[in-house]
Amino acid sequence: xxxxxxxxxxxxxxxxxxxxxxxxxxxxxxxxxxxxxxxxxxxxxxxxxxxxxxxxxxxxxxxxxxxxxxxxxxxxxxxxxxxxxxxxxxxxxxxxxxxxxxxxxxxxxxxxxxxxxxxxxxxxxxxxxxxxxxxxxxxxxxxxxxxxxxxxxxxxxxxxxxxxxxxxxxxxxxxxxxxxxxxxxxxxxxxxxxxxxxxxxxxxxxxxxxxxxxxxxxxxxxxxxxxxxxxxxxxxxxxxxxxxxxxxxxxxxxxxxxxxxxxxxxxxxxxxxxxxxxxxxxxxxxxxxxxxxxxxxxxxxxxxxxxxxxxxxxxxxxxxxxxxxxxxxxxxxxxxxxxxxxxxxxxxxxxxxxxxxxxxxxxxxxxxxxxxxxxxxxxxxxxxxxxxxxxxxxxxxxxxxxxxxxxxxxxxxxxxxxxxxxxx
Numbered sequence: 001x002x003x004x005x006x007x008x009x010x011x012x013x014x015x016x017x018x019x020x021x022x023x024x025x026x027x028x029x030x031x032x033x034x035x036x037x038x039x040x041x042x043x044x045x046x047x048x049x050x051x052x053x054x055x056x057x058x059x060x061x062x063x064x065x066x067x068x069x070x071x072x073x074x075x076x077x078x079x080x081x082x083x084x085x086x087x088x089x090x091x092x093x094x095x096x097x098x099x100x101x102x103x104x105x106x107x108x109x110x111x112x113x114x115x116x117x118x119x120x121x122x123x124x125x126x127x128x129x130x131x132x133x134x135x136x137x138x139x140x141x142x143x144x145x146x147x148x149x150x151x152x153x154x155x156x157x158x159x160x161x162x163x164x165x166x167x168x169x170x171x172x173x174x175x176x177x178x179x180x181x182x183x184x185x186x187x188x189x190x191x192x193x194x195x196x197x198x199x200x201x202x203x204x205x206x207x208x209x210x211x212x213x214x215x216x217x218x219x220x221x222x223x224x225x226x227x228x229x230x231x232x233x234x235x236x237x238x239x240x241x242x243x244x245x246x247x248x249x250x251x252x253x254x255x256x257x258x259x260x261x262x263x264x265x266x267x268x269x270x271x272x273x274x275x276x277x278x279x280x281x282x283x284x285x286x287x288x289x290x291x292x293x294x295x296x297x298x299x300x301x302x303x304x305x306x307x308x309x310x311x312x313x314x315x316x317x318x319x320x321x322x323x324x325x326x327x328x329x330x331x332x333x334x335x336x337x338x339x340x341x342x343x344x345x346x347x348x349x350x351x352x353x354x355x356x357x358x359x360x361x362x363x364x365x366x367x368x369x370x371x372x373x374x375x376x377x378x379x380x381x382x383x384x385x386x387x388x389x390x391x392x393x394x395x396x397x398x399x400x401x402x403x404x405x406x407x408x409x410x411x412x413x414x415x416x417x418x419x420x421x422x423x424x
Contacts, residue, residue, distance in 0.1 A: 021337035025083040025316055028331055028348065029053055029066050039068075040121040042078035042319075049075030049325065056102045056328050058359040060352025065171070067098070067330025070108075070322050078124050080317035083334070085117035087311045093178040094341040095134055096333040098349050100171040103326025110165075110320070110327055111135025111147050114334070117314025124317055129154075131310045134176045136165035146186060146193075148176065150202065152307060157202045163194045171356060173331070173349040177338055178308050189353075190345050198307045205304060209295040217293075222286040232279040240274060243267040 029035050035053060042048060049072040059065035070077055099110040114132040115124070133149040133156075146163040149156050163186055166172040175187040185195040199205060249265035257263065318329060331348045335341050 021335070021340050022086075023333070023335045023337075023340070024086055024313070025081070025332060025334040026344075027081060027333075028064070029068070030063065035068070039079050039081045042080070042124040043122045044078065044125040045076060047075065049077045049322070051077065051079060054328065056100060056326075058102065058356060058363055060171075060355035060357075060359070064348070065328075065330065065352055065356065067100075067328040068318070069328045070325040073325050074323055075325065076126070076321050078317070078319050080115070080119070080121045080124055080315050080319075081332075082117075082121065082315050085312050085314035087309065088178065088180075088313065088336065089306075089309050089311070090180050091336045092180065092338055093308075093310075093313075094175065094333070094335045094338055095132065095178075096173065096175040096331070096335075096341050096345060097135070097329060098171050098173050098331040099136060100169070100328040100330075101138070101167070101326070102169050102328065103324050104169055105138050105167075105322070105327060106324050107139035108320065108322030108324065108327065109135070109137050110329075111137060112329075112332070113317045113319050114310075114313060115315040115317055116310075116312045118312065119315045119317075121315065121317075124319060126319060128319070130156075130317075131313060132176070132178075135174050136172075138165065138167055146174070146188070148184070148186060150198070150204075150307075152202075152204045157204055160201050160203070161194060161196070170360065171328070171330075171349060171353060173345050175341060175345065177341075180308060182305065182308050190342055190350070204307050205302070206298055206300045208298055208301050210298040211293045212296045215294045217291045221291050222284060222288055223290055224284050225287050226281040227284045228279040229282045230279075234277045234279075238274055238277050240272045241270055242273045244270045 027035070027038070033053065039051075041051075049070055051068045052071045053066050054069050055062050055065040055067070056069065068079070095112065095114060097112055101110065111133055112135050113130040114134075115128065115130045119128060129151065131151050133147050135147060136145070137147050138144050144165055144167050146165045148159040148163070151157070166188060173187075173189050175185075175190070177185040177187070179185075182198045183195065184198060184201075186193055244267065245265040246268045247265075251263040251265075255263050313334075316332060316334065331345075333341055333344055
């Protein structure tokens with residue numbers, strides 16, 4: 001095959017790839033305040049928190065790392081962006097974005113919601129019906145997880161697995177892949193952290209099998225693995241009292257039976273006490289094993305090969321609550337191409353993650369150095385104050401000694417003056 005033919009084949013492959021790969025939504029906030037023309041704030045509540053565009057206190061690139069940041073504590077936030085509606089029937093659906101909790105979040109959401117195209121954006125709120133909810137949620141020490149919630153036939157279904165999210169202050173990339181074969185994958189920082197099937201990991205459908213309601217354990221079914229040895233008998237000298245009178249105890253000499261009653265020695269544990277006798281255990285010759293309740297096909301189960309499918313995807317929203325604000329959302333992506341999402345993740349978060357980490361480390365080192373210097377100054381000041389206090393105490397002691405010497409000398413003079421002249 002000649003060079004021209006090879007180039008022709010490559011061109012065809014790229015053309016086919018471009019036809020099949022579709023980016024439905026991509027937002028990286030690279031055009032300044034123009035984001036306000038694309039994002040709509042909900043007016044359902046009058047006191048939603050305000051968003052601001054910033055790269056935060058530390059970043060890998062001052063421009064590329066700009067995103068929407070929550071700016072007010074203890075507030076609900078609600079904003080959304082619209083795109084051309086589509087159905088994910090017969091193709092993957094990839095939802096991807098970055099989250100940075102630079103405020104060291106204590107309690108708040110970091111997730112996104114994907115809505116039907118008929119959502120009224122100005123009325124979006126916590127009860128608005130959505131297709132998918134995905135992303136990290138942190139509250140205290142107990143809740144640090146990645147939500148993966150799908151709406152199926154009007155009901156929201158939570159994943160049954162526990163997926164741990166990142167809880168540090170750096171930017172992290174979250175990716176959800178939903179496949180037409182009813183499988184899914186969750187990635188954090190372009191690394192798979194969980195995967196499986198929709199039917200297994202959510203309760204969308206009734207179970208395929210149920211316990212046979214007609215089946216009962218036979219009355220003669222013996223499920224005891226061990227039984228008492230019928231030939232084992234209790235020794236005649238087994239029964240001994242648990243406590244006995246202390247043989248070394250003596251009645252106190254001042255014990256008055258008329259006043260104190262009849263004296264009885266205190267009780268002590270009996271060293272010969274053996275406890276409750278039980279016969280030895282032997283293998284049960286009639287043991288049939290644990291009885292397993294037989295199962296039958298569940299008449300209410302009906303397979304559904306379209307659990308993954310959403311027909312009218314058209315809005316991506318941030319609908320969340322935060323106690324301590326400061327989270328930055330960026331690099332939103334909705335596509336049908338898994339590889340393309342991975343490459344975009346590398347081109348965005350992948351490029352700036354190390355410079356961001358380095359800047360954060362430098363800030364932490366500087367802060368630690370300043371704290372050390374501050375503590376050192378405080379220790380020096382404390383030492384100086386202690387030295388001044390010691391000097392003052394010494395001066396006071398010297399003044400007291402001088403005063404005492406003076407008083408003693410005056411006292412002696414007064415005594416001399418008080419003596420009769422013939423004694424002088």
